Amino acid sequence: MIRRLIQAVVVAGLVVSLSGCLTPGPGTPIKYGGDFETTDGQFQMNGTIADTTASGPFEDVRVYFYTENKVLIKSTNVGTLPANVSLTASQIPYYIIIDSPDFWKKGATVHSIH
Numbered sequence: 001m002i003r004r005l006i007q008a009v010v011v012a013g014l015v016v017s018l019s020g021c022l023t024p025g026p027g028t029p030i031k032y033g034g035d036f037e038t039t040d041g042q043f044q045m046n047g048t049i050a051d052t053t054a055s056g057p058f059e060d061v062r063v064y065f066y067t068e069n070k071v072l073i074k075s076t077n078v079g080t081l082p083a084n085v086s087l088t089a090s091q092i093p094y095y096i097i098i099d100s101p102d103f104w105k106k107g108a109t110v111h112s113i114h
Contacts, residue, residue, distance in 0.1 A: 029053040050082040065093035
């Protein structure tokens with residue numbers, strides 16, 4: 001059972017909650033929809049990151065997993081949106097951030113949906 005809440009301190013990245021979801025705000029072009037699983041201390045993130053308003057293209061999109069102390073666990077380039085992701089980490093992240101230089105250039109915000 002997932003017992004933690006992934007928290008966010010990002011402006012133009014995605015914060016994903018393991019125990020629920022964040023509600024997208026108005027004008028939110030980037031959304032994550034998918035599942036999270038933990039097995040024997042391993043973490044899996046399976047879903048889709050999409051640009052729902054065609055404000056892209058958003059390229060060089062990366063997913064970052066961090067510990068509670070903000071130590072990087074894993075960083076993965078998932079390419080251009082939309083992107084299907086199937087990522088695994090050796091420990092459960094406290095923070096998940098999805099970011100791209102294009103998010104900053106175009107003022108995009110990202111939220112999680114389930």
